[in-house]
């Protein structure tokens with residue numbers, strides 16, 4: 227199912243200019259990387275996709291459910307999971323309690339969430355911290371618990387906002403392998419500044435700039451924007467730079 231933004235306008239109350247101005251964008255099923263400079267509107271876009279905020283006009287829909295329609299909200303949130311850029315934690319809960327609590331918030335039965343939490347935590351390699359309190363974890367470990375929270379209720383679509391921030395290189399590789407293991411079963415949209423996260427395992431690249439989609443295409447189509455003279459190892463960076471230069 228695609229995640230569909232139709233003529234979406236979103237403005238923060240304290241701001242006169244909208245972050246998104248009648249944006250129409252369709253994220254195809256599969257795995258998508260969302261790129262864009264600071265302030266482009268990526269987090270805003272994902273928070274709308276997660277139904278955490280509503281557009282002032284236009285619609286956001288997934289699987290025939292409208293994120294702003296009250297009677298759709300429960301089903302929408304069961305299908306869509308979101309890792310925000312700055313996940314909030316209840317520091318005194320254990321990892322298991324926290325992940326189970328988020329599963330319960332997402333509509334799982336308390337018992338089911340409690341039983342599902344250890345396997346979500348195992349997927350991020352923190353089984354040895356199951357009963358440790360969140361406040362005793364390092365920043366990178368907390369980020370991994372946040373990823374486990376996004377996985378716990380088996381959503382159809384994961385919206386991951388800078389999930390690899392704070393992860394060491396081994397954990398970053400592990401996370402990318404985890405994403406690859408979800409191919410074919412879970413749709414994923416990952417916002418990142420780390421262009422190295424983008425590899426051939428992704429189906430689509432979207433570049434957002436000033437609230438507008440400057441590029442949407444396959445990884446190969448994205449790479450074709452690179453300077454032909456650049457070194458192979460720098461092709462992704464070069465493609466990204468040339469797309470943003472063209473937008474100026």
Ligand SMILES: Nc1ncnc2c1ncn2[C@@H]1O[C@H](COP(=O)(O)OP(=O)(O)OP(=O)(O)O)[C@@H](O)[C@H]1O
Nearest residue numbers: 238240241245262263264265266267268269270271
């Ligand atoms: N809560 C808020 N109140 C007011 N303005 C906000 C708020 N959150 C974001 N903005 C503004 O909205 C614009 C888009 O921000 P957003 O966080 O969506 O961008 P981003 O592409 O995710 O940026 P980054 O890569 O730096 O995380 C920015 O100009 C930002 O200053």
